Amino acid sequence: MTDSVKVQGPHVALLLGEAFERVRRATEGPRWRGLRQSHLRILDTIEPEGSRAVDLARRLRMTKQGAGQLVATLLRLGLVDQVPDPADRRARLLVLTDEGGELRGALEVRLAAIEEGWADEVGAAEYATFRRVLLAIAERGVDGA
Structure with a gap:
């Protein structure tokens, strides 16, 4: 680490972890059905016309098996459904159910409120720079690391 970025205090991974923990706490409780952030990331990433699980895994930088486990939970909870892919009948697309769409909408509202709160805490200009x-x-x- 160069002297120009060396700072006193916790390193960036701890700071980002604390920010992530605040998001996690804001999305716990009955409405969120015990879903972890990784489940919510899947819900948030599904395209309106549907997405293949393998494409979600790639976009979210996780294994196909990991994405499959998360998708299985979302299927079981009725938040997503599988339909034939019109471009390839052998493939399946994941689509949000009405309930999944409502939860995704609630997630968008909750995340916007979190960001607005953070901007209020540190100032709009500082938050815009952070973002x-x-x-x-x-x-x-x-690969940029």
Whole structure:
């Protein structure tokens, strides 16, 4: 680490973990059905016309098996359904059920409220900078490390 980024205090992984924990706590309780953030990421990533599980796994940088386990829970809870892929009848698409769509909408509202709260805590300009930096890091992907 160079002197220009060396700082006192907790390292970035701990800080991001604390932010993530705040999001996790905001999405627990009966409405969220015990779903973990990884389940909610799947719900949030399904395209309106449907998505293949393998594409979700790739987009979310997880194994096909890991995505499959998460999808199985979402199927069991009636939040997603599987339908034939019109482009390839052998393949299946995951689509949100009405209930899954409602939960996804609630997630979007909850996350927007969290971000608005953080912007209030640190100031809109500071939060906008934080978000731009996270976006720049995320767009580089894991190979940019």
